[in-house]
Amino acid sequence: MALQEYRCPCCGGSIEFNSSIGKMKCPFCDTEFEMDALKELDQALEAEEPESMKWEGYEGQSWGGEDMAGMANYHCKSCGAEIITAETTGASACPFCGNPVVMMQNFAGQLKPDFIIPFKLDKNAAKAAMTKHFQGKKLLPSAFSSENHIDEVNGVYVPFWLFNSGADADMRYKATKVRRWSDNDYEYKETKYYTVVRSGSLVYENIPVDASKKMDDDLMDSLEPFKFDEQKEFLTAYLSGYLADKYDVSAEESVERANLRIKNSTAQQFMSTVKGYDSVQTENANIRLKDGSYKYVLLPMWILNTNWNGQKFVFGMNGQTGKFVGNLPMDKGKYWKYFFIYFFISFVIAFIGAYLLLME
Amino acid sequence: MLIAECIGIAIVIALIIAFIGTSSLRSELQSVRTATEANIYIKDGSFNLTKQDDIYVCKKVDKTAKPKPQQQAQR
Numbered sequence: 001m002a003l004q005e006y007r008c009p010c011c012g013g014s015i016e017f018n019s020s021i022g023k024m025k026c027p028f029c030d031t032e033f034e035m036d037a038l039k040e041l042d043q044a045l046e047a048e049e050p051e052s053m054k055w056e057g058y059e060g061q062s063w064g065g066e067d068m069a070g071m072a073n074y075h076c077k078s079c080g081a082e083i084i085t086a087e088t089t090g091a092s093a094c095p096f097c098g099n100p101v102v103m104m105q106n107f108a109g110q111l112k113p114d115f116i117i118p119f120k121l122d123k124n125a126a127k128a129a130m131t132k133h134f135q136g137k138k139l140l141p142s143a144f145s146s147e148n149h150i151d152e153v154n155g156v157y158v159p160f161w162l163f164n165s166g167a168d169a170d171m172r173y174k175a176t177k178v179r180r181w182s183d184n185d186y187e188y189k190e191t192k193y194y195t196v197v198r199s200g201s202l203v204y205e206n207i208p209v210d211a212s213k214k215m216d217d218d219l220m221d222s223l224e225p226f227k228f229d230e231q232k233e234f235l236t237a238y239l240s241g242y243l244a245d246k247y248d249v250s251a252e253e254s255v256e257r258a259n260l261r262i263k264n265s266t267a268q269q270f271m272s273t274v275k276g277y278d279s280v281q282t283e284n285a286n287i288r289l290k291d292g293s294y295k296y297v298l299l300p301m302w303i304l305n306t307n308w309n310g311q312k313f314v315f316g317m318n319g320q321t322g323k324f325v326g327n328l329p330m331d332k333g334k335y336w337k338y339f340f341i342y343f344f345i346s347f348v349i350a351f352i353g354a355y356l357l358l359m360e
Numbered sequence: 361m362l363i364a365e366c367i368g369i370a371i372v373i374a375l376i377i378a379f380i381g382t383s384s385l386r387s388e389l390q391s392v393r394t395a396t397e398a399n400i401y402i403k404d405g406s407f408n409l410t411k412q413d414d415i416y417v418c419k420k421v422d423k424t425a426k427p428k429p430q431q432q433a434q435r
Contacts, residue, residue, distance in 0.1 A: 137389060194415060200407065204402060207401045258398075269399075328389040343374045346378060350374055355363075358362055358365065
Protein backbone atom coordinates (compact mmCIF):
# COMPACT_ATOMS: atom_id res chain seq x y z
CA MET A 1 0.00 0.00 0.00
CA ALA A 2 1.31 3.44 -0.93
CA LEU A 3 2.10 5.79 1.89
CA GLN A 4 2.87 9.44 1.67
CA GLU A 5 5.25 10.89 4.22
CA TYR A 6 6.39 14.47 3.79
CA ARG A 7 10.10 14.70 4.54
CA CYS A 8 11.92 17.92 5.33
CA PRO A 9 14.43 18.66 2.55
CA CYS A 10 16.65 20.39 5.13
CA CYS A 11 17.01 17.76 7.84
CA GLY A 12 15.09 14.69 6.56
CA GLY A 13 12.62 14.66 9.45
CA SER A 14 8.91 14.01 8.96
CA ILE A 15 7.01 17.24 8.50
CA GLU A 16 3.39 17.77 9.49
CA PHE A 17 0.62 20.33 9.23
CA ASN A 18 0.87 22.98 11.95
CA SER A 19 -2.64 24.22 12.74
CA SER A 20 -1.50 27.44 14.45
CA ILE A 21 0.34 28.81 11.38
CA GLY A 22 -1.72 27.02 8.72
CA LYS A 23 1.40 25.63 7.02
CA MET A 24 3.45 22.46 6.98
CA LYS A 25 6.32 22.69 9.46
CA CYS A 26 9.25 20.49 10.34
CA PRO A 27 9.11 19.87 14.11
CA PHE A 28 12.86 19.11 14.12
CA CYS A 29 14.41 22.15 12.39
CA ASP A 30 11.33 24.47 12.41
CA THR A 31 11.43 25.00 8.63
CA GLU A 32 8.03 26.10 7.30
CA PHE A 33 6.62 25.08 3.91
CA GLU A 34 3.98 26.81 1.79
CA MET A 35 0.97 24.67 0.89
CA ASP A 36 1.32 25.64 -2.81
CA ALA A 37 4.76 24.07 -2.96
CA LEU A 38 3.38 20.88 -1.52
CA LYS A 39 0.55 20.93 -4.06
CA GLU A 40 3.14 20.58 -6.83
CA LEU A 41 4.84 17.84 -4.85
CA ASP A 42 1.49 16.06 -4.53
CA GLN A 43 0.99 16.14 -8.28
CA ALA A 44 4.42 14.67 -8.88
CA LEU A 45 3.83 11.96 -6.30
CA GLU A 46 0.47 11.02 -7.77
CA ALA A 47 2.23 10.21 -11.06
CA GLU A 48 4.56 7.74 -9.33
CA GLU A 49 3.93 4.03 -9.78
CA PRO A 50 3.14 2.10 -6.61
CA GLU A 51 5.96 0.08 -5.13
CA SER A 52 5.92 -3.66 -5.86
CA MET A 53 8.06 -6.13 -3.90
CA LYS A 54 6.71 -9.62 -4.39
CA TRP A 55 8.22 -12.65 -2.73
CA GLU A 56 7.69 -16.07 -4.18
CA GLY A 57 8.21 -19.62 -2.97
CA TYR A 58 6.05 -19.70 0.12
CA GLU A 59 2.51 -20.90 -0.16
CA GLY A 60 0.86 -19.94 3.10
CA GLN A 61 -2.77 -19.49 3.82
CA SER A 62 -4.17 -16.54 2.06
CA TRP A 63 -6.69 -14.13 3.51
CA GLY A 64 -10.20 -14.97 2.42
CA GLY A 65 -12.50 -12.28 1.18
CA GLU A 66 -14.35 -12.27 4.49
CA ASP A 67 -11.11 -12.07 6.53
CA MET A 68 -9.97 -8.96 4.76
CA ALA A 69 -13.33 -7.26 4.59
CA GLY A 70 -12.93 -3.75 5.90
CA MET A 71 -9.17 -4.11 6.54
CA ALA A 72 -6.04 -2.80 4.88
CA ASN A 73 -2.33 -3.20 5.64
CA TYR A 74 0.56 -0.88 4.98
CA HIS A 75 4.29 -0.55 5.58
CA CYS A 76 5.77 2.44 7.35
CA LYS A 77 8.57 3.81 5.19
CA SER A 78 10.37 5.14 8.22
CA CYS A 79 10.69 2.04 10.38
CA GLY A 80 9.31 -0.70 8.12
CA ALA A 81 6.53 -1.73 10.49
CA GLU A 82 3.52 -3.44 8.96
CA ILE A 83 0.27 -2.08 10.22
CA ILE A 84 -3.22 -3.43 9.71
CA THR A 85 -5.96 -0.86 9.89
CA ALA A 86 -9.50 -0.17 8.76
CA GLU A 87 -9.60 0.35 5.01
CA THR A 88 -11.44 3.60 5.52
CA THR A 89 -8.49 5.14 7.37
CA GLY A 90 -6.79 7.64 5.11
CA ALA A 91 -4.16 9.08 7.40
CA SER A 92 -2.61 8.08 10.67
CA ALA A 93 0.64 7.95 12.59
CA CYS A 94 2.83 4.87 12.72
CA PRO A 95 2.25 3.43 16.20
CA PHE A 96 5.89 2.21 16.33
CA CYS A 97 7.87 5.27 15.28
CA GLY A 98 5.18 7.96 15.43
CA ASN A 99 5.77 9.24 11.91
CA PRO A 100 2.68 10.90 10.45
CA VAL A 101 1.62 9.10 7.27
CA VAL A 102 -1.02 9.50 4.60
CA MET A 103 -2.29 6.30 3.00
CA MET A 104 -2.63 7.39 -0.61
CA GLN A 105 -3.96 4.00 -1.70
CA ASN A 106 -6.95 4.32 0.58
CA PHE A 107 -8.01 7.47 -1.22
CA ALA A 108 -7.49 5.99 -4.66
CA GLY A 109 -10.61 4.96 -6.53
CA GLN A 110 -12.81 7.00 -4.22
CA LEU A 111 -14.00 10.50 -4.74
CA LYS A 112 -11.39 13.11 -4.02
CA PRO A 113 -12.67 15.55 -1.42
CA ASP A 114 -13.91 18.77 -3.02
CA PHE A 115 -12.34 20.76 -0.23
CA ILE A 116 -11.04 20.56 3.29
CA ILE A 117 -11.21 22.78 6.35
CA PRO A 118 -7.77 22.54 8.00
CA PHE A 119 -7.28 22.23 11.75
CA LYS A 120 -6.93 25.59 13.48
CA LEU A 121 -6.72 24.23 17.02
CA ASP A 122 -4.20 21.75 18.36
CA LYS A 123 -4.31 18.87 20.83
CA ASN A 124 -3.54 21.12 23.81
CA ALA A 125 -6.54 23.29 22.96
CA ALA A 126 -8.70 20.15 22.93
CA LYS A 127 -7.43 19.10 26.36
CA ALA A 128 -7.97 22.61 27.75
CA ALA A 129 -11.49 22.67 26.31
CA MET A 130 -12.22 19.36 28.00
CA THR A 131 -11.14 20.73 31.40
CA LYS A 132 -13.35 23.77 30.80
CA HIS A 133 -16.22 21.47 29.77
CA PHE A 134 -16.14 19.90 33.24
CA GLN A 135 -16.28 23.26 35.05
CA GLY A 136 -19.52 24.58 36.52
CA LYS A 137 -21.34 21.24 36.21
CA LYS A 138 -22.88 20.89 39.67
CA LEU A 139 -24.06 17.28 39.21
CA LEU A 140 -20.78 15.97 37.72
CA PRO A 141 -19.17 13.36 40.01
CA SER A 142 -16.09 14.96 41.62
CA ALA A 143 -14.08 11.82 40.95
CA PHE A 144 -14.83 12.01 37.22
CA SER A 145 -12.95 15.25 36.73
CA SER A 146 -10.26 14.75 39.39
CA GLU A 147 -9.37 11.14 38.54
CA ASN A 148 -10.06 11.42 34.85
CA HIS A 149 -7.27 10.43 32.48
CA ILE A 150 -7.93 10.89 28.81
CA ASP A 151 -7.19 7.58 27.12
CA GLU A 152 -6.94 8.91 23.59
CA VAL A 153 -6.92 12.30 21.89
CA ASN A 154 -7.08 12.03 18.11
CA GLY A 155 -7.27 14.73 15.50
CA VAL A 156 -9.50 13.28 12.81
CA TYR A 157 -10.53 14.61 9.43
CA VAL A 158 -14.10 13.31 9.24
CA PRO A 159 -15.70 12.84 5.81
CA PHE A 160 -18.91 14.79 5.31
CA TRP A 161 -21.39 15.35 2.53
CA LEU A 162 -22.47 18.96 2.18
CA PHE A 163 -25.89 19.39 0.65
CA ASN A 164 -27.01 22.50 -1.22
CA SER A 165 -30.57 22.89 -2.36
CA GLY A 166 -33.37 25.28 -3.06
CA ALA A 167 -36.79 24.52 -1.61
CA ASP A 168 -40.18 25.58 -2.98
CA ALA A 169 -43.07 25.27 -0.58
CA ASP A 170 -46.86 25.56 -0.59
CA MET A 171 -48.23 25.63 2.93
CA ARG A 172 -51.81 25.74 4.17
CA TYR A 173 -52.78 26.36 7.77
CA LYS A 174 -55.99 26.42 9.78
CA ALA A 175 -55.91 29.39 12.15
CA THR A 176 -58.30 30.85 14.71
CA LYS A 177 -58.84 34.18 16.44
CA VAL A 178 -60.72 34.12 19.73
CA ARG A 179 -62.61 37.04 21.30
CA ARG A 180 -64.35 36.90 24.68
CA TRP A 181 -66.84 39.25 26.30
CA SER A 182 -69.79 39.10 28.64
CA ASP A 183 -73.04 40.82 29.59
CA ASN A 184 -75.18 40.46 32.68
CA ASP A 185 -76.41 36.97 31.83
CA TYR A 186 -73.87 35.32 29.57
CA GLU A 187 -70.18 34.91 28.82
CA TYR A 188 -69.46 34.86 25.10
CA LYS A 189 -66.63 33.24 23.15
CA GLU A 190 -66.35 34.05 19.46
CA THR A 191 -64.01 31.90 17.37
CA LYS A 192 -63.18 33.09 13.86
CA TYR A 193 -61.73 30.47 11.50
CA TYR A 194 -59.23 31.29 8.75
CA THR A 195 -57.47 29.38 6.02
CA VAL A 196 -53.95 30.75 5.72
CA VAL A 197 -51.97 30.10 2.56
CA ARG A 198 -48.25 30.71 2.12
CA SER A 199 -46.08 29.92 -0.89
CA GLY A 200 -42.48 30.77 -1.56
CA SER A 201 -38.93 29.52 -1.70
CA LEU A 202 -35.64 29.57 0.14
CA VAL A 203 -32.11 28.27 -0.39
CA TYR A 204 -30.00 26.05 1.85
CA GLU A 205 -26.21 26.00 1.68
CA ASN A 206 -23.72 23.51 3.09
CA ILE A 207 -25.91 21.30 5.26
CA PRO A 208 -23.38 18.80 6.62
CA VAL A 209 -24.11 15.09 7.08
CA ASP A 210 -21.29 12.91 8.34
CA ALA A 211 -20.29 10.18 5.93
CA SER A 212 -18.44 7.90 8.34
CA LYS A 213 -20.13 4.95 10.05
CA LYS A 214 -17.47 5.03 12.77
CA MET A 215 -18.49 8.49 13.93
CA ASP A 216 -21.56 8.96 16.08
CA ASP A 217 -24.07 11.00 14.07
CA ASP A 218 -25.38 12.90 17.10
CA LEU A 219 -21.84 13.83 18.21
CA MET A 220 -21.03 15.12 14.72
CA ASP A 221 -24.31 17.07 14.55
CA SER A 222 -23.53 18.68 17.91
CA LEU A 223 -20.14 19.96 16.69
CA GLU A 224 -21.73 22.16 14.00
CA PRO A 225 -21.48 24.79 12.69
CA PHE A 226 -18.32 25.19 10.61
CA LYS A 227 -17.13 28.34 8.89
CA PHE A 228 -17.20 27.22 5.29
CA ASP A 229 -15.75 30.49 4.04
CA GLU A 230 -12.41 29.19 5.39
CA GLN A 231 -12.45 26.10 3.19
CA LYS A 232 -9.27 25.17 1.28
CA GLU A 233 -8.61 23.17 -1.84
CA PHE A 234 -7.92 19.57 -0.81
CA LEU A 235 -4.26 18.62 -0.50
CA THR A 236 -3.12 15.39 1.10
CA ALA A 237 -0.48 17.43 2.93
CA TYR A 238 -3.20 18.73 5.24
CA LEU A 239 -3.78 15.18 6.49
CA SER A 240 -0.23 14.77 7.71
CA GLY A 241 -0.16 14.37 11.47
CA TYR A 242 -3.87 13.59 11.78
CA LEU A 243 -6.14 10.61 11.32
CA ALA A 244 -8.41 10.75 8.33
CA ASP A 245 -11.33 8.63 7.23
CA LYS A 246 -12.76 8.25 3.78
CA TYR A 247 -16.51 8.02 3.37
CA ASP A 248 -18.29 4.72 3.89
CA VAL A 249 -21.80 6.19 3.84
CA SER A 250 -22.83 7.28 0.36
CA ALA A 251 -24.44 10.61 -0.49
CA GLU A 252 -27.61 8.72 -1.44
CA GLU A 253 -27.75 7.17 2.04
CA SER A 254 -27.05 10.52 3.72
CA VAL A 255 -29.56 12.61 1.81
CA GLU A 256 -32.44 11.42 3.99
CA ARG A 257 -30.98 13.17 7.03
CA ALA A 258 -30.45 16.39 5.05
CA ASN A 259 -34.01 16.20 3.71
CA LEU A 260 -35.46 15.89 7.20
CA ARG A 261 -33.59 19.00 8.35
CA ILE A 262 -34.64 20.95 5.24
CA LYS A 263 -38.27 19.90 5.69
CA ASN A 264 -38.37 20.91 9.37
CA SER A 265 -36.64 24.26 8.81
CA THR A 266 -38.77 25.13 5.79
CA ALA A 267 -41.91 24.41 7.83
CA GLN A 268 -40.57 26.62 10.67
CA GLN A 269 -39.74 29.50 8.33
CA PHE A 270 -43.18 29.57 6.74
CA MET A 271 -44.94 29.09 10.08
CA SER A 272 -43.09 32.16 11.41
CA THR A 273 -44.93 34.30 8.80
CA VAL A 274 -48.36 33.34 10.17
CA LYS A 275 -48.95 35.98 12.82
CA GLY A 276 -51.83 37.49 14.77
CA TYR A 277 -53.73 34.27 15.49
CA ASP A 278 -54.53 32.50 18.74
CA SER A 279 -53.95 29.05 17.26
CA VAL A 280 -52.36 27.77 14.06
CA GLN A 281 -52.36 24.19 12.76
CA THR A 282 -50.67 22.95 9.60
CA GLU A 283 -53.25 21.40 7.26
CA ASN A 284 -51.02 20.76 4.28
CA ALA A 285 -47.28 21.08 3.64
CA ASN A 286 -45.90 20.58 0.17
CA ILE A 287 -42.12 21.06 0.07
CA ARG A 288 -40.20 20.43 -3.15
CA LEU A 289 -36.43 20.49 -3.53
CA LYS A 290 -34.83 22.00 -6.61
CA ASP A 291 -31.29 22.42 -7.95
CA GLY A 292 -29.94 20.01 -5.37
CA SER A 293 -26.23 19.25 -5.32
CA TYR A 294 -23.69 17.88 -2.89
CA LYS A 295 -19.99 18.02 -2.19
CA TYR A 296 -17.57 15.68 -0.46
CA VAL A 297 -15.45 17.39 2.19
CA LEU A 298 -13.18 16.62 5.12
CA LEU A 299 -13.82 18.50 8.37
CA PRO A 300 -11.50 18.71 11.39
CA MET A 301 -12.53 17.13 14.71
CA TRP A 302 -10.69 16.32 17.90
CA ILE A 303 -12.06 13.12 19.41
CA LEU A 304 -11.29 12.39 23.07
CA ASN A 305 -12.03 9.02 24.66
CA THR A 306 -12.08 8.09 28.30
CA ASN A 307 -13.40 5.29 30.51
CA TRP A 308 -14.90 5.81 33.93
CA ASN A 309 -16.60 3.21 36.11
CA GLY A 310 -16.57 0.79 33.20
CA GLN A 311 -18.42 3.19 30.93
CA LYS A 312 -16.96 4.76 27.81
CA PHE A 313 -17.28 8.50 27.30
CA VAL A 314 -16.55 10.13 23.95
CA PHE A 315 -16.05 13.87 23.61
CA GLY A 316 -15.58 15.90 20.47
CA MET A 317 -14.17 19.31 19.65
CA ASN A 318 -14.65 21.18 16.41
CA GLY A 319 -11.06 21.55 15.17
CA GLN A 320 -11.89 24.87 13.53
CA THR A 321 -14.16 26.71 16.00
CA GLY A 322 -13.30 24.99 19.30
CA LYS A 323 -16.89 24.03 20.10
CA PHE A 324 -16.68 21.18 22.61
CA VAL A 325 -19.42 18.62 23.32
CA GLY A 326 -19.82 15.32 25.14
CA ASN A 327 -22.33 13.87 27.56
CA LEU A 328 -21.21 13.60 31.18
CA PRO A 329 -22.21 11.22 33.99
CA MET A 330 -24.43 12.34 36.87
CA ASP A 331 -23.76 11.94 40.59
CA LYS A 332 -27.10 10.73 42.03
CA GLY A 333 -26.08 11.78 45.54
CA LYS A 334 -25.49 15.34 44.34
CA TYR A 335 -28.78 15.26 42.46
CA TRP A 336 -30.77 14.53 45.62
CA LYS A 337 -28.69 17.02 47.62
CA TYR A 338 -29.63 19.84 45.21
CA PHE A 339 -33.20 18.57 45.00
CA PHE A 340 -33.62 18.95 48.78
CA ILE A 341 -31.84 22.34 48.84
CA TYR A 342 -34.20 23.68 46.16
CA PHE A 343 -37.16 22.02 47.86
CA PHE A 344 -36.35 23.44 51.30
CA ILE A 345 -35.76 27.04 50.11
CA SER A 346 -38.88 26.99 47.89
CA PHE A 347 -40.95 25.43 50.66
CA VAL A 348 -40.06 28.18 53.17
CA ILE A 349 -40.76 30.99 50.68
CA ALA A 350 -43.98 29.38 49.39
CA PHE A 351 -45.22 28.69 52.93
CA ILE A 352 -44.71 32.31 54.02
CA GLY A 353 -46.29 33.58 50.79
CA ALA A 354 -49.31 31.27 51.10
CA TYR A 355 -49.77 32.14 54.79
CA LEU A 356 -49.73 35.89 54.12
CA LEU A 357 -52.13 35.52 51.18
CA LEU A 358 -54.64 33.36 53.04
CA MET A 359 -54.47 35.60 56.12
CA GLU A 360 -55.74 38.61 54.12
CA MET B 361 -56.50 24.29 59.22
CA LEU B 362 -54.89 27.38 57.71
CA ILE B 363 -51.41 26.05 58.51
CA ALA B 364 -52.21 22.66 56.94
CA GLU B 365 -53.50 24.39 53.81
CA CYS B 366 -50.35 26.52 53.62
CA ILE B 367 -48.13 23.45 54.07
CA GLY B 368 -49.99 21.63 51.28
CA ILE B 369 -49.63 24.55 48.87
CA ALA B 370 -45.95 25.04 49.81
CA ILE B 371 -45.14 21.33 49.27
CA VAL B 372 -46.65 21.34 45.78
CA ILE B 373 -44.85 24.56 44.77
CA ALA B 374 -41.53 23.39 46.31
CA LEU B 375 -41.71 20.02 44.52
CA ILE B 376 -42.30 21.73 41.17
CA ILE B 377 -39.44 24.22 41.69
CA ALA B 378 -37.05 21.50 42.93
CA PHE B 379 -37.86 19.34 39.91
CA ILE B 380 -37.39 22.21 37.45
CA GLY B 381 -34.13 23.30 39.17
CA THR B 382 -32.54 19.85 39.15
CA SER B 383 -33.75 19.16 35.60
CA SER B 384 -31.89 22.29 34.54
CA LEU B 385 -28.72 21.02 36.28
CA ARG B 386 -29.13 17.61 34.59
CA SER B 387 -29.48 19.20 31.17
CA GLU B 388 -26.07 20.88 31.66
CA LEU B 389 -24.52 17.39 31.47
CA GLN B 390 -26.10 16.61 28.09
CA SER B 391 -24.56 18.45 25.15
CA VAL B 392 -24.88 15.81 22.41
CA ARG B 393 -28.11 16.12 20.45
CA THR B 394 -29.45 15.12 17.06
CA ALA B 395 -29.78 18.05 14.67
CA THR B 396 -33.32 18.15 13.34
CA GLU B 397 -33.34 21.49 11.58
CA ALA B 398 -31.11 23.51 9.26
CA ASN B 399 -32.02 27.12 10.05
CA ILE B 400 -28.39 28.24 10.23
CA TYR B 401 -27.81 26.96 6.68
CA ILE B 402 -30.49 29.13 5.06
CA LYS B 403 -28.75 31.49 2.64
CA ASP B 404 -29.08 35.12 3.76
CA GLY B 405 -31.91 36.91 1.94
CA SER B 406 -33.04 33.78 0.07
CA PHE B 407 -36.40 33.41 1.82
CA ASN B 408 -38.96 34.72 -0.66
CA LEU B 409 -42.75 34.68 -0.09
CA THR B 410 -44.65 34.58 -3.40
CA LYS B 411 -48.15 34.07 -2.00
CA GLN B 412 -49.60 35.25 1.29
CA ASP B 413 -53.38 34.86 1.71
CA ASP B 414 -55.34 34.93 4.96
CA ILE B 415 -58.89 33.84 4.07
CA TYR B 416 -61.72 34.30 6.58
CA VAL B 417 -63.88 31.16 6.54
CA CYS B 418 -66.53 31.36 9.27
CA LYS B 419 -67.17 32.17 12.89
CA LYS B 420 -68.78 30.44 15.82
CA VAL B 421 -70.12 32.05 19.01
CA ASP B 422 -70.50 30.01 22.19
CA LYS B 423 -72.39 31.52 25.09
CA THR B 424 -72.39 30.26 28.64
CA ALA B 425 -74.92 31.38 31.23
CA LYS B 426 -73.42 33.12 34.22
CA PRO B 427 -74.25 31.64 37.63
CA LYS B 428 -77.12 33.61 39.22
CA PRO B 429 -76.45 35.30 42.55
CA GLN B 430 -79.56 33.49 43.91
CA GLN B 431 -78.18 30.09 42.97
CA GLN B 432 -74.89 30.96 44.69
CA ALA B 433 -76.77 31.95 47.85
CA GLN B 434 -78.67 28.64 47.86
CA ARG B 435 -75.39 26.71 47.68
